[in-house]
Amino acid sequence: MAERPVIRMEGVAKSFPSPDGGSLEALRVGRWEVEAGAQTALTGDSGSGKTTLLHLLAGVILPDRGRVEVLGTDLASLPEAGRDRFRGASVGLVFQSLNLFPHLDAEENLLAAPLLAGRKAPGDAERARSLLARVGLEGRARHRPGQMSLGEQQRVAIARALMNRPPLLLCDEPTGSLDGRRRDEVVALLREMAAENGATLLVVTHDDAVVAAFPSRLAIRDLAGGAAS
Ligand SMILES: Nc1ncnc2c1ncn2[C@@H]1O[C@H](COP(=O)(O)OP(=O)(O)OP(=O)(O)O)[C@@H](O)[C@H]1O
Ligand SMILES: [Mg+2]
Numbered sequence: 001m002a003e004r005p006v007i008r009m010e011g012v013a014k015s016f017p018s019p020d021g022g023s024l025e026a027l028r029v030g031r032w033e034v035e036a037g038a039q040t041a042l043t044g045d046s047g048s049g050k051t052t053l054l055h056l057l058a059g060v061i062l063p064d065r066g067r068v069e070v071l072g073t074d075l076a077s078l079p080e081a082g083r084d085r086f087r088g089a090s091v092g093l094v095f096q097s098l099n100l101f102p103h104l105d106a107e108e109n110l111l112a113a114p115l116l117a118g119r120k121a122p123g124d125a126e127r128a129r130s131l132l133a134r135v136g137l138e139g140r141a142r143h144r145p146g147q148m149s150l151g152e153q154q155r156v157a158i159a160r161a162l163m164n165r166p167p168l169l170l171c172d173e174p175t176g177s178l179d180g181r182r183r184d185e186v187v188a189l190l191r192e193m194a195a196e197n198g199a200t201l202l203v204v205t206h207d208d209a210v211v212a213a214f215p216s217r218l219a220i221r222d223l224a225g226g227a228a229s
Pocket of ligand 2: 051052096172
């Protein structure tokens with residue numbers, strides 16, 4: 001029997017209130033499934049709903065209609081606190097706006113991931129240092145976000161998303177502030193870590209070099225009509 005898809009969306013629509021008092025449809029998805037272990041680059045014009053899609057998959061927001069199932073869980077069936085727990089334990093999310101804790105240093109930002117998920121373990125500090133080293137930030141463990149470059153902060157956010165070995169890794173433009181060499185390193189690291197953990201990886205990007213590095217590619221406009229995977 002085929003494994004249950006990691007992502008399943010059906011008949012989803014999400015609108016936001018617009019400043020003129022009306023509403024603006026940010027995203028529409030017909031039917032979409034992603035199999036476990038897939039590594040997919042998601043592309044689309046600015047404003048086409050990519051961030052909205054990742055926020056729906058992470059349970060940060062809920063759809064106006066339709067179903068969003070992640071790892072077999074219908075996110076709308078969980079209360080807000082349950083969605084927070086689900087995200088903490090199962091989803092590694094690199095926000096487009098990074099969302100690092102400004103008063104915590106890089107290592108503490110990584111340690112916040114197991115702490116918030118209620119999964120604090122003795123090896124956490126060592127894992128945090130090793131992940132920081134893997135993104136080339138061994139010299140920045142004690143730096144707070146405001147004391148780091150944007151590219152460094154981006155790598156802290158990526159390392160933090162990997163901290164809990166999540167089965168689903170969602171990254172919103174994770175290489176936008178990196179030079180070509182760092183970009184290639186970070187993409188390789190994300191793919192390697194996802195494969196190591198048997199995780200499913202979905203990366204939003206505008207960068208053709210990042211798209212080219214992924215075995216599976218998806219344009220967000222292709223989700224609106226009907227079936228896609
Ligand atoms: N909180 C919000 N309130 C009102 N409108 C919103 C909100 N979030 C998104 N939108 C609107 O929804 C649309 C899709 O936004 P979204 O952020 O998903 O696009 P995107 O594809 O991620 O774009 P980009 O490539 O620029 O990051 C946009 O037109 C935006 O104006
Ligand atoms: Mg976006």
